[in-house]
Amino acid sequence: MVHNYPHISIKELNVTSANLRILKNVSIDIPDRSITAIIGPSGCGKTTLLKSMNRLVELTDGIHVAGKVLVNGENIYDPHIEVTRLRKKMGLLSQRPYPLPMSIYANVSFGMRIHGQHKRRILDAKVRRYLALASLWDEVKDRLHEPASSLSIGQQQRLCLARGLAIEPDIILADEPTSALDPMSSKAIEEIFLELKKKYTIVLVTHILRQARRLADYVIFMYAGEIVEHGPADEVLNNPKQELTKEYVKGQIS
Amino acid sequence: MRKRKFTEQFFLFLMRVSMFLVMLPLFLIILTILVKGIPSIDLAMITQTPKGGFYLGKEGGVLNAIAGSFYLSASATILAVCISLPVVLCLNIYMKRGSNKAWLIRLCMDVMSGVPSIVFGAFGFLVMLFFGMKVSLLAGIITVTILIMPVTIRSMDEMVRTVPEQLLQATYSLGATRVEAAMVVVRRVLPGLITATLLSFGRAIGDAASVIFTTGFTDNIPQSVSQPAATLPLAIFFQLSSPIPEVRDRAYAAALILTFIILLISYSARYISNKFTNAS
Numbered sequence: 174m175v176h177n178y179p180h181i182s183i184k185e186l187n188v189t190s191a192n193l194r195i196l197k198n199v200s201i202d203i204p205d206r207s208i209t210a211i212i213g214p215s216g217c218g219k220t221t222l223l224k225s226m227n228r229l230v231e232l233t234d235g236i237h238v239a240g241k242v243l244v245n246g247e248n249i250y251d252p253h254i255e256v257t258r259l260r261k262k263m264g265l266l267s268q269r270p271y272p273l274p275m276s277i278y279a280n281v282s283f284g285m286r287i288h289g290q291h292k293r294r295i296l297d298a299k300v301r302r303y304l305a306l307a308s309l310w311d312e313v314k315d316r317l318h319e320p321a322s323s324l325s326i327g328q329q330q331r332l333c334l335a336r337g338l339a340i341e342p343d344i345i346l347a348d349e350p351t352s353a354l355d356p357m358s359s360k361a362i363e364e365i366f367l368e369l370k371k372k373y374t375i376v377l378v379t380h381i382l383r384q385a386r387r388l389a390d391y392v393i394f395m396y397a398g399e400i401v402e403h404g405p406a407d408e409v410l411n412n413p414k415q416e417l418t419k420e421y422v423k424g425q426i427s
Numbered sequence: 428m429r430k431r432k433f434t435e436q437f438f439l440f441l442m443r444v445s446m447f448l449v450m451l452p453l454f455l456i457i458l459t460i461l462v463k464g465i466p467s468i469d470l471a472m473i474t475q476t477p478k479g480g481f482y483l484g485k486e487g488g489v490l491n492a493i494a495g496s497f498y499l500s501a502s503a504t505i506l507a508v509c510i511s512l513p514v515v516l517c518l519n520i521y522m523k524r525g526s527n528k529a530w531l532i533r534l535c536m537d538v539m540s541g542v543p544s545i546v547f548g549a550f551g552f553l554v555m556l557f558f559g560m561k562v563s564l565l566a567g568i569i570t571v572t573i574l575i576m577p578v579t580i581r582s583m584d585e586m587v588r589t590v591p592e593q594l595l596q597a598t599y600s601l602g603a604t605r606v607e608a609a610m611v612v613v614r615r616v617l618p619g620l621i622t623a624t625l626l627s628f629g630r631a632i633g634d635a636a637s638v639i640f641t642t643g644f645t646d647n648i649p650q651s652v653s654q655p656a657a658t659l660p661l662a663i664f665f666q667l668s669s670p671i672p673e674v675r676d677r678a679y680a681a682a683l684i685l686t687f688i689i690l691l692i693s694y695s696a697r698y699i700s701n702k703f704t705n706a707s
Contacts, residue, residue: 229596234523257602265600271593274615284601333597340601 186240210389218398264337266347270329272321284340307335327358464683467676484673495656500631503571511579540577545636547574552640565652567642579627586619618703625696635660659685
């Protein structure tokens with residue numbers, strides 16, 4: 174893929190709910206094929222920023238979005254944009270795994286089926302490929318038709334990742350994807366991310382600074398709905414320019 | 428210290444007495460219909476329609492009422508579910524959480540489920556006259572559907588509301604449309620929806636006041652929806668108003684049949700919801 178513009182480019186994004194301004198004039202270009210970590214204290218708008226990238230934010234009542242989010246050069250808030258086609262470009266991994274109420278196989282193939290792929294042979298191959306990509310294939314290959322709820326929570330999160338990868342997106346949005354997991358499962362997810370960033374643009378919301386240090390190539394620090402500082406991970410985390418960022422990375426505010 | 432202990436004892440006593448007062452009527456009701464109903468119950472009661480002189484204590488049974496009640500309640504439940512499910516999905520999937528419109532609709536349903544069933548009966552009667560219909564199974568089905576719909580909607584709504592918002596978000600994030608998301612939700616709460624359906628059926632089969640002017644009463648098993656139909660609650664009512672002791676006893680036998688059906692349904696509802704809750 175040769176693009177002369179980034180996958181995701183946000184311009185003057187404002188999100189308000191009733192009279193609360195959740196995001197204030199956010200403008201940022203997310204670098205392609207790397208991991209961008211959004212860090213900041215709770216309630217600073219990290220998750221809202223993430224969810225405004227695939228328009229999940231508009232599912233909440235009373236939310237008003239102004240500004241532009243360009244995905245592959247297209248403004249996704251343009252009225253003629255088909256939201257289902259947009260969301261197909263992004264896989265989402267949420268804080269806790271929410272497997273669909275169906276089998277492991279059906280979870281992974283769900284996205285492909287709703288987008289019109291019904292050929293058994295192709296589904297089988299892709300289910301296998303994406304389960305393997307989420308390092309889950311070896312654990313579930315003999316029980317593909319058991320309910321997804323029978324998996325452990327760490328396995329469920331990897332299943333949700335495979336499910337998201339199976340719609341063949343360019344972008345992965347992850348909202349604190351390891352916050353409900355045990356250390357081993359967290360490590361597994363982090364290792365998969367490091368592998369995936371070679372092909373995908375990953376946006377990761379995290380409240381764990383050390384996770385940002387381990388994974389991120391690029392860091393966005395947010396505070397009270399605004400982007401305070403952003404730049405290559407090494408710069409922002411080790412050599413911040415802003416006072417607030419310094420306090421945050423030193424652990425003086427959290 | 429002694430005062431605290433006394434208070435503790437006192438409230439414990441209060442709770443036990445209240446518990447007893449709640450259980451007592453249920454126990455007495457079941458005892459009454461068993462004691463008075465069992466002697467008059469026989470195979471004829473459930474396999475025959477009333478023969479000549481049935482209401483004077485001669486042979487026959489209440490098969491007309493059993494069949495009528497089943498036709499009426501099953502049709503009304505199916506109709507109510509067909510209307511309720513889209514309403515519930517609209518409330519939970521097409522309307523945003525915390526939307527004022529959804530709140531208003533839920534309020535209306537709560538008000539509607541508080542309306543006494545005789546009022547639905549009177550309303551159904553007027554509608555029936557307006558369309559020039561006679562007392563018939565169809566008029567009863569329409570009335571009972573309206574009667575149970577708020578109950579069906581609210582109980583299904585409670586089930587669907589237990590689905591976490593994030594499951595919907597996960598479905599949408601795969602590029603699902605709202606209809607596809609609705610299907611996922613239905614799949615998730617299917618046992619709950621079945622339970623709600625059975626509970627609505629229980630409500631439908633037990634109601635007398637809404638059918639008295641609309642379904643009427645007959646000794647025959649209805650052959651079409653335009654004919655009147657007998658129902659168990661009314662069969663109990665008519666037999667109980669008889670001066671003849673044998674007929675009054677048969678009212679208890681009919682009550683026993685009705686109670687048994689309702690117990691069976693509520694138990695199955697519970698069984699289904701427990702079984703599936705544990706499984707998933």
